[in-house]
Amino acid sequence: MxxxxxxxxxxxxxxxxxxxxxxxxxxxxxxxxxxxxxxxxxxxxxxxxxxxxxxxxxxxxxxxxxxxxxxxxxxxxxxxxxxxxxxxxxxxxxxxxxxxxxxxxxxxxxxxxxxxxxxxxxxxxxxxxxxxxxxxxSEGRGPGREDVVLREPGPGDLGWIVQRNAALYAAEYGWNADYEVLVAKIVAEYAQDHDPHGERVWIAELDGRPVGCVMCVRDEAPGTARLRLLLVEPDARGLGIGDRLVSAVVGFARSAGYRDLVLWTNDVLTSARHIYQRHGFTLVAEKPHHSFGKDLVGQDWRLDLGTTPE
Structure with a gap:
């Protein structure tokens, strides 16, 4: 050449x-x-x-x-x-x-x-x-942050969310099929009936394949949105994908008029917790529980969307 x-x-x-x-x-x-x-x-x-x-x-x-x-x-x-x-x-x-x-x-x-x-x-x-x-x-450079695209889910992506959540949490934390059942229920409820103006799913794509996801849905409490199912594939970590996905949820929830954004997680998910803290979420409650075949400590986090983001 x-x-x-x-x-x-x-x-x-x-x-x-x-x-x-x-x-x-x-x-x-x-x-x-x-x-x-x-x-x-x-x-x-x-x-x-x-x-x-x-x-x-x-x-x-x-x-x-x-x-x-x-x-x-x-x-x-x-x-x-x-x-x-x-x-x-x-x-x-x-x-x-x-x-x-x-x-x-x-x-x-x-x-x-x-x-x-x-x-x-x-x-x-x-x-x-x-x-x-x-x-x-780009030989030797490897993928960079600019190579990652956030997009709406396409055909098959909702099924991918269920499959990858189940597989990754089983591999990394030993969670059993009960977690897959929970994720499948969350995704099915979104697919069957969601408000496109107040609820949304993001897929992070790298080199034509999904490598991450997150969901924003309406919570039971009035004026409150809930962040769910944040996930980043192991081989795509270190590119700031989790931070971008959470940023997308926060920006969307604020523009959609929600007053609060909440989420539930477990204390073993340390990387995700650090991302939530960087975006201004505060821990409001925690409680031990036995779920997914493990003894865990569940945590509720909240972000006041009326405040200026840090």
């Missing part, structure tokens, strides 16, 4: 991407770069402006102009970071989330139209070629 081969491919692929944005309608009224910023904010609800600039490799002045426009359009809110007042935390407003979701939907539709021109028998070959390019050009 020569430099000219790579440049020729780049020209070809640039034309493909340009064709997706037909007549500049795909991201209208925002540019491709502005849409990338919206996407990043939608998937990282607790992002500082400095993080955006670094992650997207944008000039500080250019990013500032984009954020100024978003603020004028009512898409974002900017407040000083509690950790460092010199930094600005950027979060999407409900209108911003709606806009980001609309742009993502248009992008999915455009890519779907492109893929419809590829014979079904060749799509796996195309997918494998894309993975090969990514793998070879």
């Amino acid at each position: 020569t430099v000219q081969d790579v440049r020729a491919f780049n020209r070809f692929y640039t034309n493909v991407i340009g064709a997706l944005d037909y007549s500049r309608q795909l991201y209208a009224p925002y540019t491709l770069t502005e849409s990338r910023v919206l996407y990043e904010l939608a998937h990282s609800p607790r992002t500082d402006a400095a993080d955006l600039r670094t992650g997207l490799a944008l000039d500080a002045g250019y990013l500032s102009r984009i954020l100024n426009r978003f603020e004028r359009d009512g898409l974002i809110e900017r407040v000083p970071s509690p950790q460092d007042p010199r930094r600005r935390r950027v979060t999407l407003t409900p209108r911003g989330r709606e806009t980001a979701a609309l742009l993502a939907e248009r992008s999915d539709q455009a890519v779907g139209t492109l893929l419809s021109t590829v014979p079904a028998a060749d799509r796996e070959r195309l997918s494998e070629a894309m993975r090969t390019i990514r793998d070879l050009l």
